[in-house]
Amino acid sequence: MAEPVDLTSLHEMIDGDLELEKELFREFFSSFGSGIAELQAGNSDDIGSEKWRTGVHSLKGIALNLGAYKLGELCKKGQDNYMADFSIRSGILKEIMAEYEIVKEFLEGRL
Amino acid sequence: MLIEIINSGAEKKLLYLLEQYDHHDDESSALYFQSSKLKLRPSQEDIFNTINTVLGNSQAAIYFFHDGDVMIIWKNTSNLTPDNLFSLLRARYNFDRSEELDIYFDYKKQREDIKNICKSKIADIRLQEENAKSVDEKFSPLLSKKLLQLTPDKLTPIRNILYKRRQERRHSRKIDILVVEDQVFSSKILVGMLNNLANTYSAENAEAALDIYMANAPDIVFLDIELGGMNGHELASIINKLDSNPYIVMITANNYIEDVMRAKENAVKGFIAKPYNKQKILSIIDNYFQKNKRKSYG
Numbered sequence: 350m351a352e353p354v355d356l357t358s359l360h361e362m363i364d365g366d367l368e369l370e371k372e373l374f375r376e377f378f379s380s381f382g383s384g385i386a387e388l389q390a391g392n393s394d395d396i397g398s399e400k401w402r403t404g405v406h407s408l409k410g411i412a413l414n415l416g417a418y419k420l421g422e423l424c425k426k427g428q429d430n431y432m433a434d435f436s437i438r439s440g441i442l443k444e445i446m447a448e449y450e451i452v453k454e455f456l457e458g459r460l
Numbered sequence: 461m462l463i464e465i466i467n468s469g470a471e472k473k474l475l476y477l478l479e480q481y482d483h484h485d486d487e488s489s490a491l492y493f494q495s496s497k498l499k500l501r502p503s504q505e506d507i508f509n510t511i512n513t514v515l516g517n518s519q520a521a522i523y524f525f526h527d528g529d530v531m532i533i534w535k536n537t538s539n540l541t542p543d544n545l546f547s548l549l550r551a552r553y554n555f556d557r558s559e560e561l562d563i564y565f566d567y568k569k570q571r572e573d574i575k576n577i578c579k580s581k582i583a584d585i586r587l588q589e590e591n592a593k594s595v596d597e598k599f600s601p602l603l604s605k606k607l608l609q610l611t612p613d614k615l616t617p618i619r620n621i622l623y624k625r626r627q628e629r630r631h632s633r634k635i636d637i638l639v640v641e642d643q644v645f646s647s648k649i650l651v652g653m654l655n656n657l658a659n660t661y662s663a664e665n666a667e668a669a670l671d672i673y674m675a676n677a678p679d680i681v682f683l684d685i686e687l688g689g690m691n692g693h694e695l696a697s698i699i700n701k702l703d704s705n706p707y708i709v710m711i712t713a714n715n716y717i718e719d720v721m722r723a724k725e726n727a728v729k730g731f732i733a734k735p736y737n738k739q740k741i742l743s744i745i746d747n748y749f750q751k752n753k754r755k756s757y758g
Contacts, residue, residue, distance in 0.1 A: 361738045362653045369652050373645065380645045406686055407643055410713040413735040414646045 353451045355416040374456045377415055384408045385446060388427075392438055401438060402431035408445070412452075420448045463512060467504060467524035471585065474523050474531065475578035478571060487536045490567040490574060491545050495528040501659060502553055510552055514540055525581050531574070533567060542566070607698050615702065618674075622703050625677035634659050635748070638678040640669040640695065641711065642687045650682060650736060657745065666690035666698075673699060680748055682732065684711045685719055693719075696726040707748055 356370075363369045384407060391400045409424035427441045466473055495501055502510075504524050511522060511532060520534035534540070542565065565574065610618075629636070637658040641647040647662050654660045661676060663669035666687055673681070681699065685692040692710060699706050710723050713734040723731065730744050 358735050358737065359649065362649050362736055364653070364656070366652070369648075373648060373652075376645045376648060380643060403686065403688075406713065410684075410686075410734050411643055411645045413713060414649055416735065 353417060353419065353448070353455045355418065357416065359414070359416050371460055373415075374460060377411065377456065378453065380411055381408060381449060384411070385442075385449065388442055388445075392435065392442060398431065398438075402428055405431070405445075415452075417448075417452045420445065420452055423448055462517065462519050463508070463515060464521040465504075465508060465524070466521060470523040470525050470531075471578045471581040475575060475582065478575050478578070488533055488567045489536055489540075489542050489545075490531060490533045490565040490570075491542050491549075492529065492531045492565060492574070492577065493549060495530050501528060510548070514545065514548060526585055527581065529581075531577070608701055610701065618702050619704050622674075622677040626679065635679040635745075636661070636676055638663065638669060638672055638676070638681045640664075640666065640681065640687065640692065641684045643684075646684075646734070646736075650741075653736075653738060653741065664688075666692075666695040669695060670698065674702075677703075679752070680707045680709065680745065682709050682711055683728075685714070686712075693722045693726065696723070696728055700726050707752075709744055 359370070359373070363373070384404060388401065388404045388408075391398060391404065405424045405427035409421050409428060412418075412421035412424055423441065423445045427438065427445060430437055430441060495507070507524075507530055508522060511520065515532075515534050518534050518537055518540070520532065523531040523533070525531070532545070567574075635658050637654050637660050639647055639650050639654065639660065639662045641650065641662070642664045644664070647664070651660050651662050658680075661672045661678060663672050664687075666689060669681075669683075672678070683692045683696060687695070696708050696710070699708060708726065708728045709730040709732060710719070710728050711732045711734065712719055715733070720731070729747070732740060732744070
């Protein structure tokens with residue numbers, strides 16, 4: 350089974366700096382965690398929520414730059430469905446949260 | 461470790477010591493240098509290592525100020541005089557202008573001068589904080605519109621200032637790069653990579669970016685399209701108006717044709733898609749060097 354995060358690009362970018370890697374993982378937990386909380390708070394049944402769109406877009410960028418491509422895909426799905434109704438967006442948010450937990454566990458094992 | 465490092469609120473801490481009591485007694489020496497004026501700005505770690513090689517067994521303190529300047533104070537138990545340290549730093553960091561290492565203290569005689577430096581830096585910090593508070597008001601959509609409507613006679617002095625700033629550092633081996641990215645995580649990755657190649661600035665929003673741009677005239681701007689408030693396209697448009705031929709590279713996690721079209725209107729020099737790719741970023745920087753006939757960083 351493929352790892353939830355492919356760190357190849359990140360390692361190239363930071364030139365194998367392990368201290369920076371740890372700092373980035375902690376920043377990821379902080380940024381992604383608060384991003385999810387904002388999505389939960391803002392995911393009402395207002396169709397076409399711009400706040401939702403910018404929120405999942407931001408999380409997509411974070412996930413892709415980490416190398417968590419599946420998580421990035423789920424965020425893209427959320428972005429593409431920003432006009433969808435509340436129940437669909439809630440379902441996507443649950444998928445994002447579940448994948449985030451997998452990514453988090455993977456990264457915590459490297460701290 | 462006998463060397464104390466103070467890099468948070470260093471100005472206030474040093475001023476407090478000087479005004480309340482003094483653990484750096486009269487048998488101390490001090491040396492101040494303006495790291496911010498150096499072409500190759502050393503990291504705190506590098507400065508610490510340099511100082512540690514000569515003062516490792518002495519009681520010393522290194523104050524890293526908010527603007528990158530450095531104050532070193534040490535007890536005169538070693539044979540190291542300010543003259544010796546001056547020579548060492550000059551050789552190590554290639555100071556080539558006297559003002560880069562312009563204040564050269566006898567600690568005992570010049571405590572008041574040190575206090576004045578601290579006070580001036582504290583005033584700078586307060587000013588920056590006030591500016592940050594008024595950023596929304598300062599860069600309202602109305603002001604953005606005004607900037608875009610500036611007439612050529614108003615633009616020429618601005619462009620001249622930016623040109624002059626670049627000319628001043630044209631012989632430097634490092635270029636200046638501004639990263640505008642509202643996600644701290646993504647910004648840290650890019651800045652972490654670029655720090656080895658360039659003097660790097662980062663901004664989390666368009667307003668802060670514009671401030672940094674005007675103050676430093678960066679050679680390259682990596683600009684995220686989706687920013688909170690004014691977006692990357694709008695900022696690119698303003699920079700294009702204010703500067704002649706800026707080197708802007710857009711960053712995006714999307715693949716929208718509309719973004720490409722708007723970027724073309726703003727004459728941006730390239731695109732980077734997330735996830736970041738080191739080779740792509742390096743090739744953009746190489747292109748910059750080739751187009752501007754600057755010596756490569758490598």
